[in-house]
Amino acid sequence: MNDTTPAARTAAPPRMTRQRAAVADALGDTDEFRSAQQLHELLRSRGDAVGLATVYRTLQTLADGGDVDVLRSEDGESLYRRCARREHHHHLVCRACGRAVEIDGPTVEQWSASVGAAHGFADIEHTVELWGTCAACRATDDRAN
Amino acid sequence: MNDTTPAARTAAPPRMTRQRAAVADALGDTDEFRSAQQLHELLRSRGDAVGLATVYRTLQTLADGGDVDVLRSEDGESLYRRCARREHHHHLVCRACGRAVEIDGPTVEQWSASVGAAHGFADIEHTVELWGTCAACRATDDRAN
DNA sequence: GGCTGTGTTGACAACCGTTCTCAACTATCT
DNA sequence: AGATAGTTGAGAACGGTTGTCAACACAGCC
Numbered sequence: 001m002n003d004t005t006p007a008a009r010t011a012a013p014p015r016m017t018r019q020r021a022a023v024a025d026a027l028g029d030t031d032e033f034r035s036a037q038q039l040h041e042l043l044r045s046r047g048d049a050v051g052l053a054t055v056y057r058t059l060q061t062l063a064d065g066g067d068v069d070v071l072r073s074e075d076g077e078s079l080y081r082r083c084a085r086r087e088h089h090h091h092l093v094c095r096a097c098g099r100a101v102e103i104d105g106p107t108v109e110q111w112s113a114s115v116g117a118a119h120g121f122a123d124i125e126h127t128v129e130l131w132g133t134c135a136a137c138r139a140t141d142d143r144a145n
Numbered sequence: 146m147n148d149t150t151p152a153a154r155t156a157a158p159p160r161m162t163r164q165r166a167a168v169a170d171a172l173g174d175t176d177e178f179r180s181a182q183q184l185h186e187l188l189r190s191r192g193d194a195v196g197l198a199t200v201y202r203t204l205q206t207l208a209d210g211g212d213v214d215v216l217r218s219e220d221g222e223s224l225y226r227r228c229a230r231r232e233h234h235h236h237l238v239c240r241a242c243g244r245a246v247e248i249d250g251p252t253v254e255q256w257s258a259s260v261g262a263a264h265g266f267a268d269i270e271h272t273v274e275l276w277g278t279c280a281a282c283r284a285t286d287d288r289a290n
Numbered sequence: 291g292g293c294t295g296t297g298t299t300g301a302c303a304a305c306c307g308t309t310c311t312c313a314a315c316t317a318t319c320t
Numbered sequence: 321a322g323a324t325a326g327t328t329g330a331g332a333a334c335g336g337t338t339g340t341c342a343a344c345a346c347a348g349c350c
Binding site for chain 2: 072076092094095101103105106107108111112115116119120121122123124125126127128129130131132133134135138
Binding site for chain 4: 158160161162163180181182197198201202205221222223
């Protein structure tokens with residue numbers, strides 16, 4: 001009943017590949033939330049192409065490990081970004097370019113827990129995201145008009 | 146330059162049909178958020194079937210008119226429900242059954258506006274939803290174990 | 291009541307983001 | 321170098337949603 005691997009339970013020793021490095025690198029560059037498809041395209045245009053499926057897989061892995069934050073755009077697309085801090089936080093995101101600022105919802109955590117309890121709900125999670133148009137994008141917009 | 150219709154600008158006089166009534170009725174029944182597909186199935190099983198496309202269209206119309214609230218489930222599906230109040234509010238939603246309670250985020254409105262302004266963002270909107278498991282669903286769950 | 295004309299419907303195709311499949315590939319260990 | 325097992329990628333499949341368009345049915349009119 002003894003395992004051949006020392007780590008026993010965890011079946012998968014992760015492996016460093018060009019593709020994973022490329023995706024991680026692309027995320028490291030920016031403070032903007034990016035979709036899987038955008039990243040796929042970005043990598044392709046950079047010259048080190050990575051299969052779309054691999055981009056999705058890698059992002060999912062990174063997200064599971066807490067290395068990147070995921071959120072859903074207003075039309076349901078998943079957006080990814082590497083945030084400065086790993087602790088729970090929220091975002092103020094630009095609808096147009098994806099640029100984001102990490103913010104705290106000071107009272108949100110406690111509030112959500114107590115509201116949940118008050119109504120007999122358990123395992124409370126909360127979604128708190130702010131959307132807006134950043135100054136840079138507004139400038140671009142004005143110029144276009 | 147005069148129109149044949151009295152209302153001029155608004156090109157579309159809405160028309161009451163069996164289908165629209167059925168969808169509205171199905172929404173009136175419950176305090177649970179339901180997906181378009183669930184409603185479609187519900188109507189079919191009730192005997193007064195409505196085409197899936199029509200369900201989607203009707204829900205969209207109702208949502209645009211502020212007659213139903215829409216939110217995205219954790220896996221991206223759109224969920225609809227007729228809420229008691231039309232004013233802006235948030236929800237505490239059961240992950241399992243969709244049952245929802247309308248809640249206020251007392252300080253959220255002001256907070257989001259000021260955070261947005263502080264970072265030079267305009268047209269701020271916020272997404273604030275609470276997810277949990279309601280008492281009834283926990284009971285069902287326990288019984289299953 | 292019947293006519294008529296325009297908003298509405300529904301079966302089906304198309305779309306789009308995402309996940310699955312599986313044979314070829316390659317990082318890693320020996 | 322060779323063996324092993326995790327990884328990749330092209331393309332198919334999937335699931336929710338929207339578009340298409342000919343048949344249909346409300347609503348006003350005769």
